[in-house]
Amino acid sequence: MGADRWHAMVAAWERFQQGCAIIDAGSAVTVDYVGGDGTHIGGFILPGLRMMRRSLKLDAARIGFDFDDQLNTRPGNTTGECANHGLAWLTEGVVRQIHRDAAAYGIPNILVTGGDAKRFLGLGLKAEYCPGLVLDGLHHVAVQDSQL
Numbered sequence: 001m002g003a004d005r006w007h008a009m010v011a012a013w014e015r016f017q018q019g020c021a022i023i024d025a026g027s028a029v030t031v032d033y034v035g036g037d038g039t040h041i042g043g044f045i046l047p048g049l050r051m052m053r054r055s056l057k058l059d060a061a062r063i064g065f066d067f068d069d070q071l072n073t074r075p076g077n078t079t080g081e082c083a084n085h086g087l088a089w090l091t092e093g094v095v096r097q098i099h100r101d102a103a104a105y106g107i108p109n110i111l112v113t114g115g116d117a118k119r120f121l122g123l124g125l126k127a128e129y130c131p132g133l134v135l136d137g138l139h140h141v142a143v144q145d146s147q148l
């Protein structure tokens, strides 16, 4: 597991000592669930927004569009709208899945970090914005180690 995911979970657990969902919306998007007993339930790794946008532009034939960082999830009527709204629509779907899982696993706290955190919040994620979550976890582990 990536050290960023681990440190973010450490920080979340230190803060709440309760079940947590941690979303790191960075170059890749990671979603991790920690149960009420502090164990890692599991998680997901997804392509990040920039990655998906680049892939649509470079890997799909004849898709030319300028990225528009909007949160519109209505069906589009031009290539640009379809691609831009599609990326927002996909993210909104991920947000719904996270809320569904949090309810199913009895997770009361959702935290979000990373460069696209505000985009997830704008698309309905009910989470606490924690920009320094990975570094907070790293700091906690370093302090613990120094006390050994």
Ligand SMILES: Nc1ncnc2c1ncn2[C@@H]1O[C@H](COP(=O)(O)OP(=O)(O)O)[C@@H](O)[C@H]1O
Binding pocket: 025, 026, 027, 028, 048, 049, 050, 051, 113, 114, 115, 116
């Ligand atoms: N000014 C910016 N430069 C690069 N990425 C940005 C910027 N603003 C927002 N982003 C978004 O942030 C994401 C990268 O997040 P970040 O947390 O910095 O990545 P990493 O996980 O690699 O540390 C990109 O996918 C992109 O969509």
Ligand SMILES: CC(C)(COP(=O)(O)O)[C@@H](O)C(=O)NCCC(=O)O
Binding pocket: 001, 002, 003, 004, 005, 024, 026, 027, 028, 029, 030, 045
């Ligand atoms: C999945 C990641 C690339 C996400 O990193 P990021 O895009 O946030 O920089 C990183 O957590 C990583 O390298 N993980 C290793 C594989 C794993 O976590 O299972």
